[in-house]
Every structure is written in structure tokens, then in C-alpha cells.
Amino acid sequence: xxxxxxxxxxxxxxxxxxxxxxxxxxxxxxxxxxxxxxxxxxxxxxxxxxxxxxxxxxxxxxxxxxxxxxxxxxxxxxxxxxxxxxxxxxxxxxxxxxxxxxxxxxxxxxxxxxxxxxxxxxxxxxxxxxxxxxxxxxxxxxxxxxxxxxxxxxxxxxxxxxxxxxxxxxxxxxxxxxxxxxxxxxxxxxxxxxxxxxxxxxxxxxxxxxxxxxxxxxxxxxxxxxxxxxxxxxxxxxxxxxxxxxxxxxxxxxxxxxxxxxxxxxxxxxxxxxxxxxxxxxxxxxxxxxxxxxxxxxxxxxxxxxxxxxxxxxxxxxxxxxxxxxxxxxxxxxxxxxxxxxxxxxxxxxxxxxxxxxxxxxxxxxxxxxxxxxxxxxxxxxxxxxxxxxxxxxxxxxxxxxxxxxxxxxxxxxxxxxxxxxxxxxxxxxxxxxxxxxxxxxxxxxxxxxxxxxxxxxxxxxxxxxxxxxxxxxxxxxxxxxxxxxxxxxxxxxxxxxxxxxxxxxxxxxxxxxxxxxxxxxxxx
Amino acid sequence: xxxxxxxxxxxxxxxxxxxxxxxxxxxxxxxxxxxxxxxxxxxxxxxxxxxxxxxxxxxxxxxxxxxxxxxxxxxxxxxxxxxxxxxxxxxxxxxxxxxxxxxxxxxxxxxxxxxxxxxxxxxxxxxxxxxxxxxxxxxxxxxxxxxxxxxxxxxxxxxxxxxxxxxxxxxxxxxxxxxxxxxxxxxxxxxxxxxxxxxxxxxxxxxxxxxxxxxxxxxxxxxxxxxxxxxxxxxxxxxxxxxxxxxxxxxxxxxxxxxxxxxxxxxxxxxxxxxxxxxxxxxxxxxxxxxxxxxxxxxxxxxxxxxxxxxxxxxxxxxxxxxxxx
Numbered sequence: 001x002x003x004x005x006x007x008x009x010x011x012x013x014x015x016x017x018x019x020x021x022x023x024x025x026x027x028x029x030x031x032x033x034x035x036x037x038x039x040x041x042x043x044x045x046x047x048x049x050x051x052x053x054x055x056x057x058x059x060x061x062x063x064x065x066x067x068x069x070x071x072x073x074x075x076x077x078x079x080x081x082x083x084x085x086x087x088x089x090x091x092x093x094x095x096x097x098x099x100x101x102x103x104x105x106x107x108x109x110x111x112x113x114x115x116x117x118x119x120x121x122x123x124x125x126x127x128x129x130x131x132x133x134x135x136x137x138x139x140x141x142x143x144x145x146x147x148x149x150x151x152x153x154x155x156x157x158x159x160x161x162x163x164x165x166x167x168x169x170x171x172x173x174x175x176x177x178x179x180x181x182x183x184x185x186x187x188x189x190x191x192x193x194x195x196x197x198x199x200x201x202x203x204x205x206x207x208x209x210x211x212x213x214x215x216x217x218x219x220x221x222x223x224x225x226x227x228x229x230x231x232x233x234x235x236x237x238x239x240x241x242x243x244x245x246x247x248x249x250x251x252x253x254x255x256x257x258x259x260x261x262x263x264x265x266x267x268x269x270x271x272x273x274x275x276x277x278x279x280x281x282x283x284x285x286x287x288x289x290x291x292x293x294x295x296x297x298x299x300x301x302x303x304x305x306x307x308x309x310x311x312x313x314x315x316x317x318x319x320x321x322x323x324x325x326x327x328x329x330x331x332x333x334x335x336x337x338x339x340x341x342x343x344x345x346x347x348x349x350x351x352x353x354x355x356x357x358x359x360x361x362x363x364x365x366x367x368x369x370x371x372x373x374x375x376x377x378x379x380x381x382x383x384x385x386x387x388x389x390x391x392x393x394x395x396x397x398x399x400x401x402x403x404x405x406x407x408x409x410x411x412x413x414x415x416x417x418x419x420x421x422x423x424x425x426x427x428x429x430x431x432x433x434x435x436x437x438x439x440x441x442x443x444x445x446x447x448x449x450x451x452x453x454x455x456x457x458x459x460x461x462x463x464x465x466x467x468x469x470x471x472x473x474x475x476x477x478x479x480x481x482x483x484x485x486x487x488x489x490x491x492x493x494x495x496x497x498x499x500x501x502x503x504x505x506x507x508x509x510x511x512x513x514x515x516x517x518x519x520x521x522x523x524x525x
Numbered sequence: 526x527x528x529x530x531x532x533x534x535x536x537x538x539x540x541x542x543x544x545x546x547x548x549x550x551x552x553x554x555x556x557x558x559x560x561x562x563x564x565x566x567x568x569x570x571x572x573x574x575x576x577x578x579x580x581x582x583x584x585x586x587x588x589x590x591x592x593x594x595x596x597x598x599x600x601x602x603x604x605x606x607x608x609x610x611x612x613x614x615x616x617x618x619x620x621x622x623x624x625x626x627x628x629x630x631x632x633x634x635x636x637x638x639x640x641x642x643x644x645x646x647x648x649x650x651x652x653x654x655x656x657x658x659x660x661x662x663x664x665x666x667x668x669x670x671x672x673x674x675x676x677x678x679x680x681x682x683x684x685x686x687x688x689x690x691x692x693x694x695x696x697x698x699x700x701x702x703x704x705x706x707x708x709x710x711x712x713x714x715x716x717x718x719x720x721x722x723x724x725x726x727x728x729x730x731x732x733x734x735x736x737x738x739x740x741x742x743x744x745x746x747x748x749x750x751x752x753x754x755x756x757x758x759x760x761x762x763x764x765x766x767x768x769x770x771x772x773x774x775x776x777x778x779x780x781x782x783x784x785x786x787x788x789x790x791x792x793x794x795x796x797x798x799x800x801x802x803x804x805x806x807x808x809x810x811x812x813x814x815x816x817x818x819x820x821x822x823x824x825x826x827x828x829x830x831x832x833x834x835x836x837x838x839x840x841x842x843x844x845x846x847x848x849x850x851x
Contacts, residue, residue, distance in 0.1 A: 009543055013543070014543075016545070016548050017543040017544055017547075017548065018543055019540060019541050019542065019543055019544055020540075097538075098538050098540055099540040101615075101618035101621070101622070102618055102619075102622055103540050103541055104541055104546055104547055104598070105547075105622075107544065107547040107548075108546070108547035108550055108551065110547075111547050111548055111551045112554060112555070115555040116555075119555070119558075119559060127573055127574075140692065140694065143694070144694040145692070148570045148574060151562040151565050151566050152562045154562075155558040155561065155562050158558065159554070159555075159558065165626075165629050168625075169621075169622050169625045169626060169629075170622075172621060172625055173618045173621040173622050173625070174618075176621055177614060177617050177618050177621055178538070178614070178618075203625050203628055203629045203632070204628070204629075204632050205632065206629070207629045207630065207632040207633035207635075207636065208632055208635065208636040208639075210633060210636075211633055211635075211636025211637055211640075212636060214790075215636075215637075215640065215790070217565075218779070218790065219694075220569065221565045221568065221569045223695045223696075223697075223778075223779050223780040224779050224780070224785070224786035224789075224790070225678075225694075225695075225697050225780075225783055225786050226640060226783070226786050226787075228694050228695075228697070229652060229665070229666070229679060229691070230678065230679055230680035230686075230689050230691070230693075230694065230695075230697055231678050231679070231680060231695075231697035231780075231781075231782035231783055231786070232644065232648075232649065232652065232675055232678055232679060232697075232782040232783035232784070233644060233648070233782075233783045233786065234643070234644065234648035234651075234652075236648070237640055237643055237644065237648060240639075240643060241636055241639065241640065244636075244639070302657070302658060304656065304657050304658065305657070511540075514537070514538075515537075
């Protein structure tokens, strides 16, 4: 084996056989973007159908398949893998490691994803259609009344779980074991911290999801009665198990986004992150709380009052560490020498819109009020403010921020800013009106609606088309940057950016930090 | 934090250059689950889902590729270690990997234990009309009384699958004899007790083997390891006997309602993990006897297998308490 200071292999085998964290990160990012476009296309179909009241374009059954696959693909195919891709690219470069701890397993974690999603998407062509029970796949809709394709849906979820668990074990081993000498835990960039905690959450809850779908599989094919009252089981049991996974899953999606924002805001404020230690503790507190709040998704299911109260108060507690984070970001910007390049615009967009999503979350956490909001478009608006304006905006910011470092080429700044403003406006036109129709009682996951919701829905649809189109601009900007963008030669592309990755050439060589750097004593972030 | 200079002393971390293992394992895994899905749908839905029996061959081929690839993968990792490519840092990555893998397994079992405890403490009493959750009892399952182990399913109370007031999803016929101690005729005929003794003993013998190896006493190591593997096989044999008893004599099946569901899922997945752990230990034994692979200072394969074995043992203790005793 010896030393290998050469570059990557040629052709397809480079990507199939690679063990390089940068190659694997790139594959994750491109794959997740492809899934983002696919899930986005499904969203466009949903919004086209909802453009006017009455049945317009698709059959109700197909509409349900679209909402189901849109959710599954965005959560498991777009957002989660995109952050894993980011982790692959950045964690070794940020902590001064030669690669991920277990490089071959890293490759395997990626390569089982595309076939799993192919299998999931192929359910659209199967007899009885694709799963149509919503991305939360509640029993008995997903067991007794499910189409036969549910079997392949279950196995796809199993494979995604295996991929996530292996990816997370790799990240934990990398962060715990591969930090350069002197890189103590409390010196790690916050992105690394948030991913370490996210990886822990993933290892803890993906197996629970695997357990849930396994029980479904047994109920469907082997006559068990986990989710059937006739045999002494309980369909509500499914919801408890699902949300024991599902709520930490929400933080699995948003914590790496917090990490990204905590890297970008200091860079463009030209100030160290305010309250580094409190950010770490807040992240850990959110992760802990995520395990004891799951039933706030189920207030209307008929829980005992004590349960409603416990989960209500526990949920409200999350506002405290989340508030710590938001205030720290704002305080980081306070009296900073701020500039507003595209990554910063998306980060500030994140900050404003995520906070709105956080507040609507607080409204939803109030059990008696939730009886009004439950399963309405208010909930849809709430989680799109945290999923899209939260996770996707921060991911977009991350791409603009690190793309010049990865490729050695600059994207078009004007086009980036246009992308931001079109996204920002399109997003708000789409989802802000949904708060109103939701409060007025429009249920989610229904292809038709009452006439009084028509105007707001048309606005939503127009906004969605604008937001969707702006992502094509993003794709074009990224491809143009990679192929013909202006070359950047500085190690430090953004003058306020701090961290080991900015000590490397742009683009970094194929193998970096084969001998770890020594981190010298210096003031904290 | 941007001042960075190469450190002076560093043992190189081995990063394999490229590898086709992952892609091969992917092909095996995907064929296995796709074939498996076809088999299940053929079995349950029949009709147009019938593949004429071809589905199982897809699954078998996938499984063969998968197992062969994993075997080759482990061989590769062992060879690299023997060739001195693993720094102590890389070995530590393996340790962390195994630890967090076992943690994920703990959480997998937690889902099934959680289901059992939820049904036993909340859903069961509610079905029988207790508390706020029970207000629908008189409409849906009138007359159902909750006991554990259950002696009758709600469906049977209302007169079977056809008179069930809500959607029909199969027939659930309760067992006539449960696995609880109260239903065992003699204490010495109660297999779970013997299985508990066997598994706890095997954890101790596994530890003896570990100590033998640490002292460099390979003979002692191999002897105790062989005893451990032997106990594992006896455990699996008794577990099979218990399943036979359940199906043939007690009327306890997967279709026996929630008792059968939780009983077979928990013991079944545990049994599967015992079989995995037994295989891992057996491979360590073969590696030691045939290849002299394990040394007092370098035996991660055995250590990892033994941690796994202790984990399986701890799961059984919880199983014994919550499934069989309480």
C-alpha cells in the first residue's frame, strides 16, 4: 500500500470503489440534490392539484401517493443525505483527520441509498400503486389497508436505516478518535459538535424505526397483531413507536443546520461565535429533550390528561435551548463588520424564518390549542418553515459557503443573490398563507378543499412554482461554477472564515491531513 | 484556530485506496431484500404477485453474494491487521464502531420491549374498558377482560373475525397454555429457566476464555471458548424445542394475538442474535485453532464477539424477567 499521494482513479470506478471522504461527500450531495428535485417535482404536482378547488389533474389516490412520497423522499432522500455529504466533506478537514474513520464502510453507507430509493420510487409502478398513507405511515392505514407495494416500502426504510446507522457510527468514530493533537472537544468547530450529537441521535432512533416497520411487516405478512386491537394490540402503539423515532428525527435534520449557521454567521460578521460553550450545551439539551417529547404529535389521539400535560411542558422546554441558539446568532452579528454575500443571506433568511417556524411550534405545543391546529395546514406551514427555511436554506448556504473551497472556483454572486431573494419570496408566498387556511380549518393531505380557501391556495401554488423554479437557477449556478467559474487561489476564500479547512489550498488536494496538524493554544472561537 | 503545522510523531492512519467490497455487498443486500419482498407478496397477496417461485432464487442469490462479500471483507480486514497496517488509532476506530453498533442493537430491542410494556400497562387495560382510554370498550369489545398472559383475544370475545365490529385483519386465536411459569407442569420442565442458566453460564465461560487469552494461555482460551459455543448451541436447541412446544402443544402461534406477537418477536429476534453471536464466537475459535490468529495483545475479533455475546446475554435477562416471569 505504502504512500499514495496521487489523485483519484479514472472513470466510473473512481466513484463506485472510492474510499475518499471528499468523493463520497460529493456523491451524497449530488444524490441528495437529485432526490430534492424528485421530491420537489412531487410537490409541484400537489400544488398544481391544489391550485383551484375541485379535482383538477390527478386522482385522489395518486394525490395521496404524491404527499407520501414527497415527504419520504425529502426527509430521507434529500435533507438527511445532504447533511451526511456535508459531514463527509467537512468533518475530516475541520478536525485535521486524513479521512473518515472507516472509509470502506463509508462507501457502503452511500451506495445502498440509490437502490433503496429506486425501490421506493418503483412502488409508483406497482399494482395497487405506491404507499398512500402519508410519510408517517400510521397503522392500520399502512398495514390492514396498505397496497402490496408496502412490502418494498418497508424494506427501503430498512436499508435507509442501515445506511444512516453506518454513516453515524463512522462520524462518531471519526470525531471521537481522529481529531488532530490539540483539537480538544471544546475547540471543535460547532458544525462538528452538532454532527456528533446528531450521529448519536441517529444511532439511537433509526433502530427504533426499523423495529416499527418490522412490526408492520409482521402484521401484514405473518398475522401478528401489534397494531390491531382485535388481537389485543393497539394502532396507537404504532404512533408512539414512530414518534419516538420521529421527534429525534426532526432534530437529526435541524442540528447539522444549526452547525452550518454557526460557521457562516461568524465568518460574515467577522467576529467569533458568541457563546460557543452555551451553543454546545444547548445542542446537547435539545438532543436530550427530543427523547421525551414525542407524544406532542399525538395530542388528539386520546392520551390520558397526565400524558398531555407532561408532553406539553417538556415540549415547551425545548424553546429554552433553541432560544439560546437564536440569541447567540443574533449577538454574534451585533456590531460585527457584516457583509451580505449569498451564504450570509441564506443564513439570515434561515434565522428569521426558522424563528417563525419555532414560534408556530410553540403554538402547536400547547395541547388544548393543538386540538384546533392538529392535521391542518397550520402544521404543514409550521414544519415547512423549519424543514425548508431551516434545513434546506442552511444547506444552500453551506453549498455557497464551501463550494469555492471544494472546487477552487467561485459561483456567480449576482445569480446567488437572485437565487436567495427569489427563494425567500417564493417560500413565503407558498407557506405563509398556509398558516391562515390551517387556522381556518383546512385539513392537510386532502386533494380538494372548501371554496373559502381558494385564494390562499392559489397564492401558495404560485409561490411553490416560484420557489421550485429558483432551485433550477441554483443548479445552474453550481454547475457553471464547477465548469467555468472564476478560479480562486486563496486558502481563505472568505476573509472572516475560521477553521482548519481554510488552511488548505482551494481546491484541497485529494488527500488532506495525512499527517495531522498540531492545533496551537489560542483564544477560543 | 488557523495556525496549523505538521506534528512530529504520528503513526500513519491506514486509508484503503479503493475497494469494490461496498458495491458488491450492495448488490447482495439489494437482491436479498427485493427477492424477499417478492416472496412475501407472493405468499400474502398471491394472484398477480405470483412469480412462479422465481422470487426465492433472487433472494438466495442475493444472500449468497452478501454473505460471501462480508466474509471476504472480514478476511481483508484481518489480513491488513496481520500485515501491520493497523495503527493503534485505527484499532480504536474498530472498538468505537463495535460499541456503537451494539448500542444500536440495544435500541432495536428497546422498540420491542417498549411495545410489550405499552400493551401490558396501558393498551391492554384500556381495551378492557379501564380509565379514560377504555370508553369505547362497550362499543367495540364488550365483555373483554384483560389479563396477562391473555387467555382470550378481543376478537374471540365478540365472536370471531366475522363478527368483529371494525375492519377485519385476520383471525387471532388465543393460546390455551402460555409460556409463564404458572402454566409449566414442573419447574424442571420449564425451559426458560434452563435457558437462563445456560446463557448466564456461557457469559462466565466467555470471560474465562478472555482471561486465558490475556494470560497467553491459548489452550485454556480455546477450551473455554469451545464450551461457550457449545452452550450457545444447547440454548438454540432448547429454544427450538420451546417453539415446537408452543406451536404443537400450547396453540401459541404468531396469530395468538398480542401475547404471541410479542413473545415470538422478542424471543425470535433474540434467538437470531444468539445465532449471530454463536457464529462470531465459532469463527474466532476456528481462527485460533487453525490460523493461530489471536494473541494476548491482538485479538479484537474475539473481544468484539465477546462484547456482543454479553449484550445478547443481558437482553435475555430482560426477556426472562418481562416475557416469562412478570
